[in-house]
Amino acid sequence: MWEQIRVNKRNSVILLSTMAFCLMALGAVMGLAFGGGEGAFFGVMIATVIWLVLMVVSFSSGDQILLASSKAKLVTHEVHPQLFNVVEEMKIAANLPKMPKIYIINDPSPNAFATGRSPERASVAVTAGLLARLNRDELQGVIAHEMSHIVNRDILFITLAGVMLGSIVLMSQVFLRGMFYSSMGSTRRYSSRSSNQGGAGIVFLVIALVAAILAPIFVQILYFSLSRRREYLADAGAVRLSRYPEGLVSALEKISQNNKPLEAANKVTAPMYISNPFRGKKGVNLYSTHPPIEERIKILRHMSRGASFKDYSDSYSQTVGGASVMPASALKTVESVELRKASAHAKRKESRKKQQRQVGDIMRMVNGFAFLSCACGLKMKIPPNFKGDKVKCPRCGKVSVISKG
Amino acid sequence: MWISFAVIGGIILLIIVAVISIYNSLVRLRNQVDNAWSQIDVQLKRRHDLIPNLVETAKGYMTHERETFESITKARSQAMGAQGAAEASKAEGMLSEALSKFMLVVENYPELKANENFLSLQETLTSTENKIAFARQGYNDQVLFFNNKIQMFPSNVIANSFNFTKRDFFEIENEAEREVPKVSF
Structure with a gap:
C-alpha cells in the first residue's frame, strides 16, 4: 500500500513537471512572438505568476471552492446515519487518520466525489440522487471507491494537474484573443515591433499560434489518460477495502442507468467523480475522464477468487485483455484478501418510494x-x-x- | 594488543546498539498490536451496549421468541466476561451468530420492521458488525507481523529474554456465520 502511494507521488511529480514545462515553453514562445528576447522572459514571468496564483488558491481552499461550487451541504450523523456509518466503516478499513467530512449535494443525478489535499483534511460528497437509489452495500462500494482515491493521494494529483491545465488553457485563450484584437488593428504597438524584427518575428508568431492551439489539447489528453488509469486503481482499491465487488458493480449499474448530467460539474473537476458526470457519448475517447462504465462492471464482475490488487489485475487481463492496468508496485505485495458475502440487511428490498421520500426529507432538513x-x-x-x-x-x-x- | 581491545570493545558496543534497537522495535510493534486491539474493543463494547436496547425494543412485538432473546443475552454476558483475543473471538463469534439468527426472525414481524427506533438500532448494529470485521483485518495483520518478529532470529533472542509473548489472532470461529443460515419455517 505504501509502495503504491510512493509510486503515485513519483508519477505525479513527472506529470506535473511535464505540464510545468509546457506552461513555461508556451509563455516563452508567446513572449517571443510579441517582443523578442525580453518578451520571452516576460512571457515566462506571466506564466509563472498565473500558475502560482492558481496554485496558492487551489492549495489553500481548493476543496472549499469545489464543495461550494457544487452547492454541497455539510451533514452530521443525525441527518443520514447510514451514510455516516458507511464512511466510518471504510475509514476503519482504509486506516485513515481522521474521519473525512461528509457533504450532500442536492442533485437528482447519482454521483459522488472526494476532495481535500491530504487524508487528514479529506471530504466526501454524495448527491441526493445517489442516496435515493442505492442500498447499503452499494453505497459502501461507492464510498470505498472514493476512500481509495483519498488513500492513493489522487485528489492532490488531480487538483495540481487541474490547476496546471487551467493555467495553460487560460494562457492560450488570452494569447489567441490578444492576437485577434491586435490583428484587427486596435493595438498597433505589437505589429510594428514584429515588423521591425522582420521574418523572425513572423516565424515566432506562427510557432506561438500553433503552440497556443496545440498545448491545451496535448495537456488535456495527458491529464485524462492518467485520470482513467486512476479510476481503475480506485475500483481495485474499493474492492480491496470493502471486499465485496458486487456492491460497487450494482452501484455502477444503477448509476449508468441515469443519463441526466450533473449540473455542478465541469470538465476539470470531472475526474473526481465516481462516474463521468456528463454522460452523453458512449465509449471511450481521448477526452474521456473515466473508462467506460460497462468495462469497469465487466472487470469487477469477473473477480471471483479474492479482493486483492492482483485479483483485479488478473480479471482485467482476462476481460479486457492487454497488459495490466495496475502499476507494478501495487502487485508487488502478495496478499490474500477474501471476498465477503452480501449482508443480510442489504438483501431486503426496501421500497424505492420510501427511500426517495426519506432523502427528500433529508434535503429539506439540510436546507x-x-x-x-x-x-x-x-x-x-x-x-x-x-x-x-x-x-x-x-x-x-x-x-x-x-x-x- | 590495544587494537584487539578496541575491536572487541567495538563489537560489544555494536551488539548493545543492535539489542537496543531490536528491543525498541519490538515495543513499537507490541504497542501497534495493542492499538489495533483497542480499535476492535471499542466496537465490541458498543455492540454490547446496543443489545439491551435492541432486545427491549423488540420484546414488545416478538412475544413468542423467548429462546432467541435468551440466547442473545447469554452470549452477550459471556462475551463481556471474555479475557484476551482468543477467548473474546470465540464468545463474540457466538454472539454474532445469535444476532444474525435474531435478524432472520425479525423478518416475520412487519410491525417491528416498521418501527423507526428499531430501524435505527438495526442500522447501528449492522454498522458495528462491519466495523468489527474491518478492524479485525487490521488487527490480524499487526499480530502476524508481531508474531513473525518474535519468532525469527535474531529478534527472538531478545523477545525471549524480555518476555515478549505471541499474540492471538481475532478469528471468527465458524466462517459459516458470515453466510445467511438457511432456516425453514
Whole structure:
C-alpha cells in the first residue's frame, strides 16, 4: 500500500513537471512572438505568476471552492446515519487518520466525489440522487471507491494537474484573443515591433499560434489518460477495502442507468467523480475522464477468487485483455484478501418510494425546512422562508403553532 | 594488543546498539498490536451496549421468541466476561451468530420492521458488525507481523529474554456465520 502511494507521488511529480514545462515553453514562445528576447522572459514571468496564483488558491481552499461550487451541504450523523456509518466503516478499513467530512449535494443525478489535499483534511460528497437509489452495500462500494482515491493521494494529483491545465488553457485563450484584437488593428504597438524584427518575428508568431492551439489539447489528453488509469486503481482499491465487488458493480449499474448530467460539474473537476458526470457519448475517447462504465462492471464482475490488487489485475487481463492496468508496485505485495458475502440487511428490498421520500426529507432538513407533525398524523414540511407562526393542516384543517428554533 | 581491545570493545558496543534497537522495535510493534486491539474493543463494547436496547425494543412485538432473546443475552454476558483475543473471538463469534439468527426472525414481524427506533438500532448494529470485521483485518495483520518478529532470529533472542509473548489472532470461529443460515419455517 505504501509502495503504491510512493509510486503515485513519483508519477505525479513527472506529470506535473511535464505540464510545468509546457506552461513555461508556451509563455516563452508567446513572449517571443510579441517582443523578442525580453518578451520571452516576460512571457515566462506571466506564466509563472498565473500558475502560482492558481496554485496558492487551489492549495489553500481548493476543496472549499469545489464543495461550494457544487452547492454541497455539510451533514452530521443525525441527518443520514447510514451514510455516516458507511464512511466510518471504510475509514476503519482504509486506516485513515481522521474521519473525512461528509457533504450532500442536492442533485437528482447519482454521483459522488472526494476532495481535500491530504487524508487528514479529506471530504466526501454524495448527491441526493445517489442516496435515493442505492442500498447499503452499494453505497459502501461507492464510498470505498472514493476512500481509495483519498488513500492513493489522487485528489492532490488531480487538483495540481487541474490547476496546471487551467493555467495553460487560460494562457492560450488570452494569447489567441490578444492576437485577434491586435490583428484587427486596435493595438498597433505589437505589429510594428514584429515588423521591425522582420521574418523572425513572423516565424515566432506562427510557432506561438500553433503552440497556443496545440498545448491545451496535448495537456488535456495527458491529464485524462492518467485520470482513467486512476479510476481503475480506485475500483481495485474499493474492492480491496470493502471486499465485496458486487456492491460497487450494482452501484455502477444503477448509476449508468441515469443519463441526466450533473449540473455542478465541469470538465476539470470531472475526474473526481465516481462516474463521468456528463454522460452523453458512449465509449471511450481521448477526452474521456473515466473508462467506460460497462468495462469497469465487466472487470469487477469477473473477480471471483479474492479482493486483492492482483485479483483485479488478473480479471482485467482476462476481460479486457492487454497488459495490466495496475502499476507494478501495487502487485508487488502478495496478499490474500477474501471476498465477503452480501449482508443480510442489504438483501431486503426496501421500497424505492420510501427511500426517495426519506432523502427528500433529508434535503429539506439540510436546507433549513422545519418539520411539524399534526395530530391527525400528517407530517408537514415548512420552508425556511415561511412567514407567520401558525399553519393550517391541509388534511384535517387543525391549526398548529410553529415553534421557532 | 590495544587494537584487539578496541575491536572487541567495538563489537560489544555494536551488539548493545543492535539489542537496543531490536528491543525498541519490538515495543513499537507490541504497542501497534495493542492499538489495533483497542480499535476492535471499542466496537465490541458498543455492540454490547446496543443489545439491551435492541432486545427491549423488540420484546414488545416478538412475544413468542423467548429462546432467541435468551440466547442473545447469554452470549452477550459471556462475551463481556471474555479475557484476551482468543477467548473474546470465540464468545463474540457466538454472539454474532445469535444476532444474525435474531435478524432472520425479525423478518416475520412487519410491525417491528416498521418501527423507526428499531430501524435505527438495526442500522447501528449492522454498522458495528462491519466495523468489527474491518478492524479485525487490521488487527490480524499487526499480530502476524508481531508474531513473525518474535519468532525469527535474531529478534527472538531478545523477545525471549524480555518476555515478549505471541499474540492471538481475532478469528471468527465458524466462517459459516458470515453466510445467511438457511432456516425453514
